[in-house]
Amino acid sequence: MIRLALASLMNRKATAWLTIIAIAVSTLLLLGVERVRVQTQENFANTISGTDLIVGPRTGSTQLLLSSVFHIGAMTNAISWDSYEYLQRLPGIAWHIPLALGDSYAGYPVVATTPAYFTHFRYANQQPLQLTHGAWFDEQDHIGAVVGAEVAQRMQLKVGELLTISHGAGGISFSDHDAHAFVIRGILAATATPTDQAIYIPLAGLGLVHGEYTASEHAEDDHAHHHEPPVYSLSAVLIGLTNKPLALRLQRQINNYTGEPLTAIMPGLALTELWRTLNLFEKALFAVSILVVATGLLGMLTSLLASLRERRREMAVLRAIGAGPLTIFGLLVSEAAILASVGVGLGIGLLFFILHFGSTFLLEHTGMLLRATALTSSELTLAVAIVIAAISLSLIPAWRAYRNALADGLTIRL
Amino acid sequence: MSQSTCVELNQLEFQWPGASFPLLHIPHLQIQQGERVLLRGASGSGKSTLLSLIAGVHQARPNQVHVLGHDLAQLSQRQRDRLRANEIGYIFQQFNLLPYLSAVENVVLAARFAPARVARLKGEAGSYHELAEHLLTQLGLAEQDSKRPAHQLSVGQQQRVAAARALFGRPALIIADEPTSALDIDHRDNFIEVLFNACEVHHTTLLFVTHDGSLAHHFQRAIELNEINQAAGGR
Numbered sequence: 273m274i275r276l277a278l279a280s281l282m283n284r285k286a287t288a289w290l291t292i293i294a295i296a297v298s299t300l301l302l303l304g305v306e307r308v309r310v311q312t313q314e315n316f317a318n319t320i321s322g323t324d325l326i327v328g329p330r331t332g333s334t335q336l337l338l339s340s341v342f343h344i345g346a347m348t349n350a351i352s353w354d355s356y357e358y359l360q361r362l363p364g365i366a367w368h369i370p371l372a373l374g375d376s377y378a379g380y381p382v383v384a385t386t387p388a389y390f391t392h393f394r395y396a397n398q399q400p401l402q403l404t405h406g407a408w409f410d411e412q413d414h415i416g417a418v419v420g421a422e423v424a425q426r427m428q429l430k431v432g433e434l435l436t437i438s439h440g441a442g443g444i445s446f447s448d449h450d451a452h453a454f455v456i457r458g459i460l461a462a463t464a465t466p467t468d469q470a471i472y473i474p475l476a477g478l479g480l481v482h483g484e485y486t487a488s489e490h491a492e493d494d495h496a497h498h499h500e501p502p503v504y505s506l507s508a509v510l511i512g513l514t515n516k517p518l519a520l521r522l523q524r525q526i527n528n529y530t531g532e533p534l535t536a537i538m539p540g541l542a543l544t545e546l547w548r549t550l551n552l553f554e555k556a557l558f559a560v561s562i563l564v565v566a567t568g569l570l571g572m573l574t575s576l577l578a579s580l581r582e583r584r585r586e587m588a589v590l591r592a593i594g595a596g597p598l599t600i601f602g603l604l605v606s607e608a609a610i611l612a613s614v615g616v617g618l619g620i621g622l623l624f625f626i627l628h629f630g631s632t633f634l635l636e637h638t639g640m641l642l643r644a645t646a647l648t649s650s651e652l653t654l655a656v657a658i659v660i661a662a663i664s665l666s667l668i669p670a671w672r673a674y675r676n677a678l679a680d681g682l683t684i685r686l
Numbered sequence: 687m688s689q690s691t692c693v694e695l696n697q698l699e700f701q702w703p704g705a706s707f708p709l710l711h712i713p714h715l716q717i718q719q720g721e722r723v724l725l726r727g728a729s730g731s732g733k734s735t736l737l738s739l740i741a742g743v744h745q746a747r748p749n750q751v752h753v754l755g756h757d758l759a760q761l762s763q764r765q766r767d768r769l770r771a772n773e774i775g776y777i778f779q780q781f782n783l784l785p786y787l788s789a790v791e792n793v794v795l796a797a798r799f800a801p802a803r804v805a806r807l808k809g810e811a812g813s814y815h816e817l818a819e820h821l822l823t824q825l826g827l828a829e830q831d832s833k834r835p836a837h838q839l840s841v842g843q844q845q846r847v848a849a850a851r852a853l854f855g856r857p858a859l860i861i862a863d864e865p866t867s868a869l870d871i872d873h874r875d876n877f878i879e880v881l882f883n884a885c886e887v888h889h890t891t892l893l894f895v896t897h898d899g900s901l902a903h904h905f906q907r908a909i910e911l912n913e914i915n916q917a918a919g920g921r
Contacts, residue, residue, distance in 0.1 A: 283786035585781045591743065592778070593851070594771020594799035596764055682738050682776060682863075 273599065277606040280586065284579060288611065291572045295615025298568035299658055300622045302561040303651050307623070307642060309554050310650075315641050316547060319465040320539050322394035324519045327351070327359060327526055328508040330533035334549070337542040340371060340508035342466045343381035347373070350505035355532050359509055362525070364518045367392040369510040372478055372503055375437045380423045382437045382471045384478035384503070387411060390418070392512055395465050406431035406458030409474050417454035418472040421462035431456050435471070437481065452481045464641040476502040569662055572611055576604065576669040580676070587677055597677040601670045608666030612659045620647070620655060692859055692891040693717040693740055694752040699917070700732075700739060709735055711917035715909070719858065722885060722892040726899050727911030733895050736911070737861055740893070741774055742766030754858055772802035775852025775890075779864040782848030783836035789847045790832050793818035796854040803855025821850045825880050842873040846880065853884050859891045867898070878904055 281288045320341050328336040329349030338344040356370055369392055372384040383389075390401055390408040409416025417435050419427075429435070434453040454473055462468055478484075479502040513519055519538055526536035587600055627644035634642055647655070695715040701708040709732045717723050727733045738744045739751055739758075745766075748759040754773055758766055770776075775796070783792045794814045797803045810817055822832045825846045831839060836847065845865055852860050862881070866874040878901065885892045894905065902908040 279784070279786050586784055588778070589782060589784060592741075592770075592776040593796050594767050596767040596799075599799070682734070682741060682743050682778075 273602055274606050274610070277603050277610060280583075280603070281607060281610060287575050287579070291575050291611050292615040292618060294568040294571045295612055295658070295662070296618035296622060298561075298565040299616045299619025299655065300626075301564050302654055302658070303620065303623050303647075304626075305557050305561045306651055306654060307627075309558065310648065311642050313547060315464055317543055318396040320394075320543075321396060322392075322398055322512060323510045323539050324513040324516060325511040325523060325526070325536050326508055326539055326542075327511060327534055327536045330535050333535070333537040333542045334546050336508065336535055336537055337539065337546060339373060340510070341539065343373060343383065343470055347507050350507060351509070351534060352505055352532055353501035353503065355529070355534060356506055356509055358529065358531060359511065359526070362522060364514050364522065365511060366514045367512040369393060370475060370506045371508045371510065372475060372505070373507040375439055375478070375481075377423070377435060377437045377471050378427055380420075380427075380469055380471055382473060382478075384473050384475045386475055389472060393467075393510070395463055395467065399463075401463070401467065402461040403458045404461045406456070409457050409472075413457070414474055414476045414480055415452070415454050416457040416474060416477070418458040418460060419456060420460050420468040420470045420472075422468040423471055424459045429456055429459070431459060437471070437473070452477070474502075479503045565658060565661075568615070569612075569658070569665055572608065572662060573665045573668065576608060576666060577672070580669055580673055584676065584680060587673060588680060588682055591677055591680075592682050597674045600677045601674045604670035604673050605663060605666050608662050608670075609659065612662030615662075616655050616658050690719045691716055691752070692719045692721070692754060693893070696750055696752075698739070698746055698750045700735060700744075700746060702735075708917045710739075710915055712736075712914050713916065715914055717891060717893065719891050720889045721907060722882065722905050723894065724902055724905040724908040725893060725895045725911060726897065726902065726908060727895070727915075728897055731911050732915065732917075733897075733911060734863065737863055737893075737895060741776060741861060742770050767799070768801075771796075771798075771800035773858045775854075775857045775860045777845070777848045777852050777860065777862040777865045780841060780844070780868040782851070783839075783844055785837035786835060788833050788835055789822060789827065789839065789843075789850075790815055790818045792836055792847055793822065793851045793854050796851045800855060800857075803857065807855050818850065818854060821854060822847065825850050825884065826876075841868050842877070845869065845877055849877070849881050849884065853888065853890065856888045856890070859893065860885060862892065862894045864896055865894075866901070867896070874901075 326336060326340050328340060329347060329351050331347065331349065335345060335347070339347050356368075359365070360368055367388060369385055369388045371389075373381060375382040375384075387408055387410055393401055395401075403418070404421070406418075408418055419429050419435075423429065433456050435456055436453050454477060460467060482503070484502075484504050511522075513522065523536040523538065526534050590600060590603075591597075624644055627642055631642050631644065693716070695712050697714075698710060698712040699708050700710040725733065725736075735744070739746050740753060742753070742758050742761070743766075746759055749757055751758045753769065756769060758769075761769065783789075784795070787795065797807060797814060807814060807817060812820070819829065819832050823829060827843055827846050827850070831843060832847075836844060839847065845868070848865070849860075852862075860881075865881075866877055869877060881892070882904070884890070894901075
């Protein structure tokens with residue numbers, strides 16, 4: 273019966289191909305959206321890992337997360353160096369990374385920090401940062417810079433080159449700090465996180481640029497008497513704890529700090545919260561692609577129903593040689609099954625073709641990291657659901673053909 | 687009923703649902719096996735309905751239609767379809783073939799739903815395709831034409847392929863519904879001759895339906911539907 277259905281479809285090649293392409297495109301869209309959704313969420317959750325608390329000035333948790341981790345948006349407030357010293361003295365602190373934001377290079381955010389960033393910052397699954405070229409700047413280095421993979425590639429930056437940062441986050445700034453150029457010491461390996469789009473400089477370097485700090489040769493010698501802070505204020509501090517369950521208590525303690533209004537957030541929780549606000553958009557996208565699939569399947573239904581009229585002769589011939597009405601019914605259902613399976617298969621093929629050859633393009637132009645990994649079970653479920661929906665829809669023309677077969681008998685209606 | 691009776695009608699009455707008169711009322715008709723019968727009737731006289739009753743597509747009441755000893759009303763839909771597949775070869779006026787299959791494939795298709803035809807073909811030497819090609823050659827189709835898709839063949843060639851499909855696997859009865867009305871006179875006589883020869887060889891019963899009385903001289907027996915049908919609706 274499948275062979276007969278195939279031969280009959282081949283006879284209506286043009287319509288069959290159009291139907292298949294419609295189903296393939298809608299499958300591509302549905303699976304593509306699903307993949308973007310899942311992998312974006314994954315990439316999103318991968319941006320920071322191992323950090324137990326993020327402390328910033330009094331603000332909303334989403335805003336603090338966006339500015340400290342994603343380097344999006346400017347903070348109106350800052351935390352003082354005194355507060356940073358207070359945080360360091362808290363019990364159970366394993367490590368701390370100070371961050372000062374606000375400057376940029378060619379539109380890319382400049383993050384002033386300490387070598388602790390390179391030592392302690394983790395992303396994805398507890399992965400440390402790695403360098404492809406050069407080295408991280410050290411404590412004594414006030415003019416070193418380390419650039420993220422994407423910045424380096426886009427701006428054609430190499431180790432040893434000079435870099436002038438601008439005040440403010442905009443692409444074009446009228447106040448370039450050209451008196452204080454930085455020397456690129458290292459280039460980071462790609463991480464598919466906002467790290468790729470950032471430039472890291474020493475806090476002291478930022479202080480120099482802004483005139484908050486003057487390098488004194490003696491200060492470097494004695495760390496115990498490091499009284500003069502490199503900068504007056506910080507944007508945020510990332511904190512790692514020796515004992516994870518302590519985070520909740522410490523969060524409360526920091527939020528109640530009397531010296532200055534502070535906010536402490538747990539990044540995992542804040543990420544989930546932020547993702548939830550993006551949920552609506554994601555659902556709308558999914559709904560649209562479901563509608564596209566429905567359109568594709570309705571196209572198939574239309575072409576099958578339309579074909580019934582021109583195929584009455586074919587049906588009468590099959591009846592004459594002894595095919596039962598159920599065979600006619602099965603013929604139409606298998607036809608739909610063939611159309612849908614080939615369509616879905618083609619759609620999956622297209623998806624992998626695009627993922628395989630277009631993922632670098634996507635990453636470079638949209639910052640979306642999509643991998644051509646094997647179909648997940650939910651993607652497979654969607655694909656099977658399309659085929660099942662197609663077969664269910666084909667029951668309508670199949671039922672009509674069944675009724676026609678019984679009523680027409682052996683008369684060929686023209 | 688004797689074993690040599692192929693088709694027997696007894697007090698057949700048939701009325702379409704919703705119609706006010708019965709279309710057919712045939713007190714008696716018997717066709718012996720191996721007989722070649724011409725059934726003549728004007729269009730609209732109930733010819734096609736009678737044929738679909740004999741072919742088991744539509745159902746009469748019990749004891750009215752017997753084909754090869756089976757009371758068709760006692761058989762299920764599936765059994766009637768199976769009987770038709772096995773024992774009845776049907777030739778339409780035109781458009782007999784699936785246009786996307788080759789001539790040979792169209793012929794072989796007859797064995798698809800017919801285990802009895804398959805069993806009879808097993809006794810012969812050669813594959814189905816060889817047997818079908820052989821049959822097509824006997825019916826006068828050139829060898830190179832038998833591999834061509836059906837829609838590329840002329841109407842006359844298509845009717846030969848249809849006859850070959852009806853005869854493939856030696857069914858007991860061939861029902862031909864106006865098979866020559868789409869052909870010109872030369873092709874018509876030639877087609878009838880070829881069909882007769884094939885039926886003779888296999889001792890196949892032929893029920894040939896037409897509105898064209900001029901064909902009657904070819905047949906041993908000619909029946910006027912008007913004469914045997916006493917229904918008011920038929921006339």
